[in-house]
Amino acid sequence: MAEPSDQPAAWYRPVGEEVVVFEHCYANRLPLLLKGPTGCGKSRFVAAMAERVGRSLITVACHDDMTAADLLGRHLVRGGDTPWQDGPATRALREGAILYLDEIAEAREDVLVVLHPLTDHRRELYLDRTGERLVAPAEMMLVVSYNPGYRRGWKELKPSTRQRFVSMTFGYPAAAVETEIVRHESGVDAKNAKRLIALAHKIRGLEELGLAESASTRLLVNAGVLIRDGLAPRLACQVAIVQPLTDDTTLAEALSDVANMVF
């Protein structure tokens, strides 16, 4: 559930004003919401910012079955003993870490309400199992991410939750910047990196694929890694871009056609 991401030196290429905004939010203890399609650098941004302010990062991938106890903590049964174990949110407060809730819309609203006191002036968590009240230290910050294009069923972020955050939208970076990112991340040569970006732009213009399903930077990086490692570029695009994007045969054929035209 909670995975401490302590990858050293997260490289992040700023795309817009996001770093400045983050710094102001951090200094003023405001929680931050990052909107944007999957694979456009949200998680990487948070990792890089945590490093920048010198705090550890605690990431929680939200999901349907997540309970309040999964966030706050629970008692365990150990022999005759019942020790308390902190959940990731509690730990973030104790350690003064950056708490990152990924895909927050996946979590149920009744779970998210336990975080509400953390997102307003109180900046505290109440652990009803232990009766403990924890106040967040100044270094602690809450960041959440949300993919507006990706709505499975009825999931959408309620205004009561979203209005608690300063919000920024992440999109796909401009071609030159994205080329730089893909090159850096995959080590692929300049010519193929440019082609990957050209392919991505053609796919992203296709309204048959929603924004949510479109070719993300992450897919391009994966394709780039395979190409750099010697896989034939067309095959790399097929397995790293086309197939992950769609199960529809016609659409997959058409996307392969386009990839074959570009490569």
Place this chain on the structure above:
Amino acid sequence: MSLDERLFGWLYRALARRRTRPEAASEHAVFLEDVADRLSLVASALGGRAFAVRRAERVGGVQRATLLLPVVIDAYPSAVLNMAAYHYRVAFSVRSELLGFSMAGLQATPASRAQATLLAVAATRFALERDLPQMADLLVALRPESRESYTLPATASAIDTLAYGDPLDEDPVEGVAALHATPPSNQSELVAALGGWGPALARDLPDLAPAFARHALLFGELLLPIDKAPPTLIGDPSQDAREHAGGTERKAPARDEVDVLTLRSKEDENPVVHSFEKVHTLDDYSGGQKRMDGEDHLEEQLEALEDLDLRGVIRTGQTASSVYRADGLFDGGLAGGEDDEETRRGVSYDEWDGKRRRYLRDWCTLYPSSPPCGARPEVVSERMGRVRREYAAEIKRLRAAFEAIEASRAWRSRQREGDALDMDQVVMRSVDMVQGGRVEERVYMHRRRHARDLATLVLLDVSLSSDSYVDDHRILDVSRDSLLVLGEVLGPASDEFGVAGFYSHTRRDCRWLPLKTFAEPWTMGAARLIALQPRGYTRIGAALRHGIAELGELPAKRRLLLLVSDGRPTDYDRYEGRHGIEDVRQAFREAEAQGISPFALTIASKPDASFVRLFGAGRFRTLPTPAALPSSLAEVYAQLAMGA
């Protein structure tokens, strides 16, 4: 059913029997109908906007958002190469369209068309290969081989130079090399270049048009843009006179353009629109027009027209006159309207104008009818008996599936008694016991009987297109059966379930038939469903919006809007083509924005790429045969009811 509807139904069925696939093709042939959807997606990706694919009557080319492609490519010794030729042609035409090349401002003779196309090739190729360097290699592989068939070597050399960038050492036609070096890069330069070079080319290359024909497979030819066509009258015999004068082309009518010419023609006195209900479901609909509704704008109709396959709109001689006769009949048939029972207040709904990205406020008026009469009891029981027999296995299987869903339904935790232990509570209980606090007794989980938080509204397309047959099944019969099957499966659990039919006669008269309201028992709905007759046209957007409004009033937490139709938005007044598609898509978005889950079940013999555009990925299911509908409807319902 009014006269025009019946007449059209007849016309439609007569036409539906025709098939389009050319015979006498090699085993390597690639047929457009098999790859049209794929090519239209490729074109849209390359062009950055939607392109539709239609079959060309002759050579074809591109007209704004429509690619006209050969019905089959069989020129190469392998299917791979034949497919590659389609790819090249698509990429080339899209690029040509982005550059804006066309026959606008040029004389539409075969000779000048061949000249213009050839001159535009160099600039188009240059732009294409800069974007997609691979295309240069592809062209080398696809280039027609032998030059023997050219009567004049000068022509061969000019084509080699201009089309393939393969200049000879010396230039047998003076200036061709220069044209290749600095080709016209936009339409006005093209017109200017032909002004300067046209006479010289015509003199030196008299056989250009027939010689270029072999290469036109790859490049298509330039066409008149849709709104630049000169006026011609429908069925005007003088139209033959403007057919091309050159050799073999004389017999082939240039319908790629001609049908468009027609539309323009009657704009002023008597605007005509081209489309009937049902037209879309036909691969080869040929012919038809009707009066359009009052004040709607021809400009916008042209847009819709452009997306349609209009080959039939103009036929000279016999065919045309029969189409004309039909037109006359419509005038009479429509005037009276049909049963004018509904004088009740209509509800206004917006419609989405996708081209301008804005709403047409209060554009549609929808009249909710009172519930129609049900069939007589003996008819109902006869029909229900048949459905139960015919779908016995299906119903049994689906009932079991629904029971499984019920079983897996949300468990209620922290109960005093129940079917299973609530482990969280058990742990807490032992914690409490160790710590000596109040001991929690509610340590069981209990299964909920029903999830009463789901409301579903099924929208049934009862328009005339549902009167057509796919695989020997009448679409309306099958969709009716599927609802009856679903009713059988759900049984008494069906109380949060509504069914409504819809049809329309222009935006001013959209109808809503409540077949089963949420409060009514299934038996009422079944009787009405059984009595249902097809009628009218298909304005899906207004119906969806009314459905959204109805569902919006229900307290249920989760709401489903299920559309059962052939996925063809159609109405008299330009509700088709791109406009119709975008309106439906927008209505789907509106539903989602209101927390309603829209889903469409469409019957189509093969997957149609336009459905993705219409409903959005993952928001529809295509059924290859109507026979698959009953079980699919129940399955989709089960999935949606369980999911999320």
